Amino acid sequence: MAFLKNKHSIWFIFWLALLSLAIFAMPDESSLKSDQSVPDTYQSTQADKLANQFSKKDRGAKTVIAVYNNGKDPLVADQNKAIDATVTSLKANADKYHITGITDISDGAEEKSQLVSKDKSTRLVQLTVKTDDIPKMKQTLARATKAEHVASYITGSDILDQDFGDATSKGIAKTEVIAIIFIFIVLIFVFKSPITPLLSLATVGVSAIVGISLVYNMVKYFGLAYSDLTEAFIIIVLFGIGTDYNILLYNEFRSSLSQGLDKIKAAREAVRVGGRTILYAGLSVLIGMGTLYFSDFYLYKSAFGIAIGVAVLLAVLLTLNPFFMTIFGEKMFWPKKNFEEEGESRI
Template identity: 45%
Template sequence: MKGSRRRFTIQAIVWLVVMVAAIIFLPNISSLVRDKGQTKLPSSAKSQVAQVIQNHWGRNQNNTRQVVVVFNNGDSPLTSDQKQAIDGTIQRFKVQKSKYHVKSMTAASDNAAAKKQLISKDKSTQLLQLMVGKNQTVTNMTKNITAGAKTAGVKTYVTGSDILNDDFTQETEAGIQKTEIITVIFIFIVLTLVFRSPITPLVSLLSVGVSFIISLSVVMNLVNKFNFPLSNFTQVFMVVVLFGIGTDYNILLFDQFKEELSHGDSPVAATGRALKIAGRTILY
């Protein structure tokens, strides 16, 4: 009996050490998703065709991000006053390049070819293409460019592939957090109703939580060190799969534990028997 208690205690300490190590060595998940988690679309997709066109607007530099400032007047053509205000905004970017970290820019007023590409046929929209240095985060860059692009009497928008990817990543992370909270609450309620005990759900969630943290650390380190495939939805799938299957396996273990207790075994002995019988099924 004492040997079994000692063995279970050692196992708990080992898992605790592994979990702490997993947390310490867990890479920055947001950065990995932004750098390596983007879905690859076929070259025929409209967004990819637009990306090819965009790459020809300016120098394709690895240390810059392509940003597009959109000036719009709804369905009506831009008025002369609005065009003058837009020119003032463009001039501000030219004069204050260092403030906005702009390396180069292309405006409709540069030449006839640029004018044809950057002004819509109905004259309601005008674009300004910027090449912005990567010496700041996408979030800060977007905030700065958006503030600088504000133009009186004109609707202004800031867009670009990095900005869209960053927005998508942020929305995905927010969705993951909601998924985790809903999953934990749902599992807690279900297990409480099944086992009529508030302790059993906590034990289940704790064990599944430890498994999730360790698994997440392993996957992210594989991505970071060995370019393991990664998607924006990898973490979501891990939450759903691990909490779903983990809870199912816990129910199997708890049922087996209750059965062993009904045979008159002590809690420690019943735990050992449950791990031997149900654990073999789980391992397979």
């Protein structure tokens, strides 16, 4: 059997096992903590620490703003009564909603001047909520703050951060689909074969999943810097340079086949010539991204995960690709059968 006789099969088994382990051990992204703090040397951080010394009672509390709006028209009496009724209900059920404080226009003239817009079309109610479950708090308070006959919304820095994370996750999903479709089309034009794009996407896909799982586990167990954009960074970079490296490697393999070498020797020659270029190019990217680990700003520091992903990518491309080359041989470029060297194209 060709599979058992192929000495590169051990790498196929190795990466298949590692891929299964990576998927099984992949931490839930919602359980990862994004350290978005500013370095201690900045005045804003020092001021925040001083402020916390005088507000230990409410430390960990979240500020939520309930917004009531009547478009461009002033809120009418019935609408204000409905909002008052909602505020009364919130106060009565404060323990249920983990509310530790409510600021409303009924608290005084100064509060009223701050919580009602000049055109009287918008009214705010400020809630202080003691909870760490932002998604649940958002869902619960969105229902609890509704008032009849008036549009209502909830906002706040923590809710905005949650919405940003949700939007980022959706964006990442779109990025993955768009990247795969676009790369597949590009590789179809380059190699004029449906097999080559699939193998390229498979190798880069394996490296992306293993790399992301490794980074996530390092974040969870070793406190590696993380942001909501970490996964997007890794996917974009790996699919970008991974496809580029694969094109180089596959071209070397096709060139070796055109010179009359069998698939075993052609694969060896492709790795010897193309692999060296890929290794040098990949190491430069790895080193460049690796230096971001020493950055103070969390977003840049979290990009260190790209370096880990690139290291996995290089290992996959230089070990898994030879397996595919020696298994498929000329069939990698099906339906093309003519492997004579192509001349230079002015286009």
